[in-house]
Amino acid sequence: MSKPPYGVLLVTGSHTHQENYAAAFAADRRCKLVAVTDEADVDRKRRELNERLARALGVPYLPDLAKALARKDVQVVSVCAPPERRGRIIVQCARAGKHLYLDKSLAPKLAEADAIVAAVKRAGVKSHMFSFITQPWAAEAKRWADSGKLGKLLALHADTFFAKGKTGTARLGKPRKEEYPPERHQLVEAKRELDNVGVYPITLIRWLTGKKFRSVYAITANYFFAEHQKHNVEDFGLLTCMLEGGLPVTIAAGRCGWMSHPAGGVNRLVLVGSERTLVIDANRPRLEVFTDEQPWLPPNVNPADPMGFWTSTQEEVHLRPKRAWVPVGPAAASDAAYFLDRLDAGKDSEMSAAEAALATEVLLAGYRSAATGEVVKLPLARG
């Protein structure tokens, strides 16, 4: 078992979720940030962004991942490489014997997800993918789901939407034609939002029920943003699924614009039971505050990040927080703190790489379904 203090190595820097994850690790007394690193052959732009985060954190930039992984003072690696490079990097880190804190979703290809799971198992390291399961409202949902008070669970419905981006620019009028396998996942201006956002309700439902997904029917769409349309990635996705034991699930997810919601976006889970229905809403309970201050307005568009993916780019355009809804309830501990708790206890995360790989499979089944118009059965065929 590793013991604190944990030396944390950060793979990739600014303009990734590493901005947030590094801050969470830095705030935890059990950790010491060691360095930012990346693959030795990254392009100049990526290297500059990596160096920028290293400077901001006051740690060195080590330009060769292999050499950085050889350091004895590194016990944990936080991997936020772009999806297209993520799979091989995670495998490399696992082989180096480091515990893994992973950005979502795990990897875009099934073979990569399988390779990660195998590498983690072989190395005997702990792994964790960022998700919603560490949120207090998720814990509340879990408490209810396990309580038996809902009676027989008849269905689950989940909606997760990010209220970000300047909407209304997509051309409407015909269904999206999906590609399978999906090629591009993350660009400067757009991400595949079924993958990017849909991974949250998929992992949450698997965690809540303990059941695997057995079939998926999916629709992807371009409803909101010309940027997504231009790069042929969806801004909306819908999944109609069946879990083990015949439990129906529906999921809607995507990015739908700054002004579409009074807070960060819809984040809602409905558990339909034979005895009662439970609605878990991340935005409830809340205070609703009305004042004579200026109404909230979206920030100017940052060309380096028009969709508002990253913290630093939104600070550059002076994003103001939405303040009409004030959460009532316990503050969440960081997801990173949860992972460190598990390391302290010598336990694997409930959102380990193996669990995250199941979500990858559901997402891929969704893209295949959206491309073919058919219900896709799980597990997917290998090879």
Place this chain on the structure above:
Amino acid sequence: MASLADLHRAVQATLATKRVGTPVFARLLIQGQEKAEAIPAQLARAAGMVKEWMGQPLNRVLATGSAADGQVSLTLQFRDGAAALIGCARTPPRGDGFDLLLLGNHGAVYHDAGSASLWDETAALPAGAPDAELLAAVEEALRSGKPVEVKP
């Protein structure tokens, strides 16, 4: 107590103002204590309402769950790309028994059962028979478990 007909009118009036732009996605969840045999007609009426909001012909319907189990979800695909999820659950209702999330390309409309009248009641659907073709599509989708093409 607001009925689904009241919701329908309010949504139509809101959409007519164009404030949320073109409607592209709806999630409607209906809770109540209807008998199993009433669920297909209930779903067909709800699908008819959503179709009016979208203002597009319905192309495809997929049903999951079963009326006998008291839980059915319909996935609707419209000709010009809009989509909808309609869930019908035979379960003790919350509030007025229906939740709505409707996304337009310039905004969103929400109705949460928990924001309705502060008592719980089975969702009240519009009176009258559902559209016969919609009902047939829903029944076929429930029978087959596969996506069903809807005749224009």
